[in-house]
Amino acid sequence: xxxxxxxxxxxxxxxxxxxxxxxxxxxxxxxxxxxxxxxxxxxxxxxxxxxxxxxxxxxxxxxxxxxxxxxxxxxxxxxxxxxxxxxxxxxxxxxxxxxxxxxxxxxxxxxxxxxxxxxxxxxxxxxxxxx
Amino acid sequence: xxxxxxxxxxxxxxxxxxxxxxxxxxxxxxxxxxxxxxxxxxxxxxxxxxxxxxxxxxxxxxxxxxxxxxxxxxxxxxxxxxxxxxxxxxxxxxxxxxx
Numbered sequence: 001x002x003x004x005x006x007x008x009x010x011x012x013x014x015x016x017x018x019x020x021x022x023x024x025x026x027x028x029x030x031x032x033x034x035x036x037x038x039x040x041x042x043x044x045x046x047x048x049x050x051x052x053x054x055x056x057x058x059x060x061x062x063x064x065x066x067x068x069x070x071x072x073x074x075x076x077x078x079x080x081x082x083x084x085x086x087x088x089x090x091x092x093x094x095x096x097x098x099x100x101x102x103x104x105x106x107x108x109x110x111x112x113x114x115x116x117x118x119x120x121x122x123x124x125x126x127x128x129x130x131x
Numbered sequence: 132x133x134x135x136x137x138x139x140x141x142x143x144x145x146x147x148x149x150x151x152x153x154x155x156x157x158x159x160x161x162x163x164x165x166x167x168x169x170x171x172x173x174x175x176x177x178x179x180x181x182x183x184x185x186x187x188x189x190x191x192x193x194x195x196x197x198x199x200x201x202x203x204x205x206x207x208x209x210x211x212x213x214x215x216x217x218x219x220x221x222x223x224x225x226x227x228x229x230x
Contacts, residue, residue, distance in 0.1 A: 009150075009151045009152040009154075010152055012150050012151060012152050013148070013150075013152065016148065016150070016177075030208065031207075031208055031211075034177065034208040037177060038177075038179055038212070041150055041151065041179045041181075042179060042180060045151045045179075045181065089215070089216055089217025089220075090217050090220055091217070091220075092220075092221070093190060093191060093194055093221040094191070094194070096187060096191065096217075096221060098183075098184035098187045098188050099184060101180040101183055101184065101216050102179065102180035102181075104180075104215070104216070105179075105180055105212060105215055105216065108215040109215075
């Protein structure tokens with residue numbers, strides 16, 4: 001399934017509803033559903049924040065034993081999430097800085113992340129193995 | 132849907148989906164919190180890095196006066212996210228079903 005959304009945090013609820021519909025259709029367990037929803041939000045908000053996208057399409061597929069999530073940002077500045085540094089998450093509180101956690105969580109929850117950019121269009125593909 | 136409520140005993144209750152769309156109102160709420168507080172996560176279904184950042188900012192601010200947030204009744208998925216984020220090092224966390 002595929003759907004296009006305005007690139008704004010105000011459409012996150014609609015994107016989550018779309019993701020939940022897919023997860024229900026594929027009978028994913030609650031842990032996988034949480035992971036899919038979180039990965040979509042984190043990449044979506046990155047495309048809004050760093051890419052200044054105007055719209056974002058989300059494509060969700062099951063390919064054999066893999067869930068594949070493809071987000072395409074339109075009219076977007078290049079921003080490669082695969083190159084973003086991971087935050088150090090075992091620092092004491094005084095040294096912790098908010099931010100950078102989103103892509104770290106996506107890496108923790110997904111098995112693969114790929115990025116491509118051309119003609120002001122960014123495509124981020126995530127994959128998670130099931131079972 | 133997301134909501135933050137105050138319990139009669141002064142505890143904070145998070146309900147629903149704490150995503151990036153909720154940051155502004157949540158920052159306003161947590162910015163007014165002073166002193167140590169229990170945050171009840173029993174009805175919190177989802178949190179993303181945007182929500183985690185609100186909690187982290189609050190914990191850092193409260194630490195200045197020796198206070199802190201304690202997160203309780205956390206569901207399994209959110210507990211995993213908190214651990215991946217290293218929040219088990221900087222928050223007292225209690226999973227759902229803990230005695």
